[in-house]
Every structure is written in structure tokens, then in C-alpha cells.
Amino acid sequence: MKLVLSHIRKDYNGKPVLKDCSYAFKGSGTYVLMGPNGCGKSTLLRICSLLEAPDGGGLVFQDDGTPLIRDLALRRRITLVLPRTGVFNTTAFHNAAYGLKVRGMGGNLLKKEVDRALDIVGLAHKSGQNARTLSSGETQRLGIARALAIGPEILFLDEPTASVDEENTAIIESIIGNLKKDGRTMVIMTTHDTDQAERLADTLLLMKEGSIADRKH
Ligand SMILES: Nc1ncnc2c1ncn2[C@@H]1O[C@H](COP(=O)(O)OP(=O)(O)OP(=O)(O)O)[C@@H](O)[C@H]1O
Ligand SMILES: [Mg+2]
Known part of the structure; x- marks a missing residue:
């Protein structure tokens, strides 16, 4: 299942957080989103996992190019895990x-x-x-x-190893690595750990001034 974001915008109390986020997640592999504290990573994950609506722009989930209706059946195919x-x-x-x-x-x-x-x-x-x-x-x-x-097809992980020790971090990284090998689940995650991002990312994304820049394939 693909996820296409077009010109997503989100403001809180009149202050823009996401300004123009466009990106196509292709349905497989591991995407790692990085960026400084408060740049909008968690906000974007909440929007992508349908927990919050954007103020502008849109997102579409697709199967073989066909847009999916945003119903309970779709929500059951995606899930977000929070840091705590x-x-x-x-x-x-x-x-x-x-x-x-x-x-x-x-x-x-x-x-x-x-x-x-x-x-x-x-x-x-x-x-x-x-x-x-x-x-x-x-x-x-x-x-x-x-x-x-x-059995989600898209797993959103928001800082899955924040305040987790080395041993558990290694376990969590190997879980993410195995999901990639298995090929059934696309992972879209955030981290502040550059080494971890290098280890896990098929695609490294950087959030900059409210939009997404693609760093690596
Ligand atoms: N529900 C909300 N109400 C008001 N402001 C919010 C809300 N949610 C997020 N924000 C603000 O939006 C900005 C982006 O927050 P967000 O949590 O998305 O950042 P982040 O990139 O995940 O940061 P971190 O790396 O610290 O987790 C912050 O300034 C935050 O205070
Ligand atoms: Mg966050």
C-alpha cells in the first residue's frame, strides 16, 4: 500500500508547523524521518496515521494506483506506535x-x-x-x-528507541530490519540517532522548514 502526501499544511494556534509536505511513500522498505526538536515529525506521523487531520493539502492511500476510501478497513491496515x-x-x-x-x-x-x-x-x-x-x-x-x-501494512514508529538502552535498541532495530526482510510492512519512523538512521533507512528524509527533503535512496 502506497501513501502519497500532497502539500500537507498544519498550524497550531496560528503558527505554521507543516508548511508544504509532499512525498510519496512507495509501499515497502524503511523510511527514516529526521529533524530538530519541534520541527513537526510527530505531527506528520499523527496526520499520516489518520489520528489528526491536516489544515491544508491531503493524503491518499493507494493499492495498485487505486485510491482507498478512508474507512475502518483502511485504519486497520496502518498503526502508530508512540515513544512512550x-x-x-x-x-x-x-x-x-x-x-x-x-x-x-x-x-x-x-x-x-x-x-x-x-x-x-x-x-x-x-x-x-x-x-x-x-x-x-x-x-x-x-x-x-x-x-x-x-499485521499492519504500514507501521509508523515515533522515536521507537527514545530512552531505551543499547541492548533493547539493538533488539528494536533488528525487529525493524526483519520487517524489511519480510517485505509485508512498510516502516515510517523518526529518530534523533544519526547512526541508527544510517543503519535502518532505505530512504532518509529530512524535515526542514515545514517540508520534507529526500536525502538518500
Ligand atoms: N496539539 C498541539 N497543540 C499545539 N501545539 C502543538 C500540538 N502538537 C504539536 N504542537 C507544536 O508543533 C510543533 C511540532 O511538534 P512535533 O511534536 O511534531 O515536533 P517533533 O519534530 O516531533 O519534535 P521532537 O523531535 O521533539 O519529538 C511544536 O512546536 C509543538 O509544540
Ligand atoms: Mg516528536
């Missing part, structure tokens, strides 16, 4: 299962999909532990598991 994942006061398993349960899945299929997602992020052995007792690195991986459980 919130968790429910229940087991890691039930936290990871949330997205599938609200979509009506239950029984053995639910268990299989959740176990798969927890396994991908290396938390299978923590399945029964209360999520509030996980370390922050583990919590961040749980947030990714919750997102991966639904």
Missing part, C-alpha cells in the same frame, strides 16, 4: 492482544497471533507478567508487539 507506550494493568499477553480483541478475534487464533507478535519482539517469556512491571525497553517492545499483532 501506555499499558493496561494486565498481562503482557492481554496488552498485546488488545488490537485483535477489539477487532473481534478470540480463542486459539488470538493466542497464536499474540504469541507470534510477542515472539517477534522477544517477550514470549514475559507473556504472563503484568505489563506495568516491565522495564521501559520491554514496554516499548510490547507497544511494537501490540502494533504487529494486527
Whole structure:
């Protein structure tokens, strides 16, 4: 699934944050968006994941060139993971299962999909532990598991390794690397870590004065 942004504009309290963002995400690989604090990266991810509407311009999701209607079915194919994942006061398993349960899945299929997602992020052995007792690195991986459980075609990751130690950062980077190998999920992420961006990016994007500049293919 492709995502095409045309002339996206967003203001907060009369102050422009995104001025003219145009870009075509081609549907595969890893895109890394960089730029200074407050330049609008998170804002752009919220708009792209349909959590917030732009003030101007538009975005279109496409399958083989056909624009998709922005309905629940489309929203189920994309998901955003925030830098500090919130968790429910229940087991890691039930936290990871949330997205599938609200979509009506239950029984053995639910268990299989959740176990798969927890396994991908290396938390299978923590399945029964209360999520509030996980370390922050583990919590961040749980947030990714919750997102991966639904099998998204576009995964937006906003600073997935912010305040995460080296070991967990390596795990999260390898999850992102494996998604690329798997080829089913396009990742669009932000980071302040230049080395990480170099390691992960197929395409490195720079946010500058409210618009996107393409740095590398
Ligand atoms: N809901 C909001 N109301 C008012 N201002 C907002 C809102 N959301 C974001 N902003 C402002 O928009 C600007 C861009 O914020 P954003 O969080 O997108 O930046 P960022 O590039 O993600 O920064 P960082 O690297 O620090 O995460 C900031 O000045 C921020 O204060
Ligand atoms: Mg941000």
C-alpha cells in the first residue's frame, strides 16, 4: 500500500508547523524521518496515521494506483506506535492482544497471533507478567508487539528507541530490519540517532522548514 502526501499544511494556534509536505511513500522498505526538536515529525506521523487531520493539502492511500476510501478497513491496515507506550494493568499477553480483541478475534487464533507478535519482539517469556512491571525497553517492545499483532501494512514508529538502552535498541532495530526482510510492512519512523538512521533507512528524509527533503535512496 502506497501513501502519497500532497502539500500537507498544519498550524497550531496560528503558527505554521507543516508548511508544504509532499512525498510519496512507495509501499515497502524503511523510511527514516529526521529533524530538530519541534520541527513537526510527530505531527506528520499523527496526520499520516489518520489520528489528526491536516489544515491544508491531503493524503491518499493507494493499492495498485487505486485510491482507498478512508474507512475502518483502511485504519486497520496502518498503526502508530508512540515513544512512550501506555499499558493496561494486565498481562503482557492481554496488552498485546488488545488490537485483535477489539477487532473481534478470540480463542486459539488470538493466542497464536499474540504469541507470534510477542515472539517477534522477544517477550514470549514475559507473556504472563503484568505489563506495568516491565522495564521501559520491554514496554516499548510490547507497544511494537501490540502494533504487529494486527499485521499492519504500514507501521509508523515515533522515536521507537527514545530512552531505551543499547541492548533493547539493538533488539528494536533488528525487529525493524526483519520487517524489511519480510517485505509485508512498510516502516515510517523518526529518530534523533544519526547512526541508527544510517543503519535502518532505505530512504532518509529530512524535515526542514515545514517540508520534507529526500536525502538518500
Ligand atoms: N496539539 C498541539 N497543540 C499545539 N501545539 C502543538 C500540538 N502538537 C504539536 N504542537 C507544536 O508543533 C510543533 C511540532 O511538534 P512535533 O511534536 O511534531 O515536533 P517533533 O519534530 O516531533 O519534535 P521532537 O523531535 O521533539 O519529538 C511544536 O512546536 C509543538 O509544540
Ligand atoms: Mg516528536
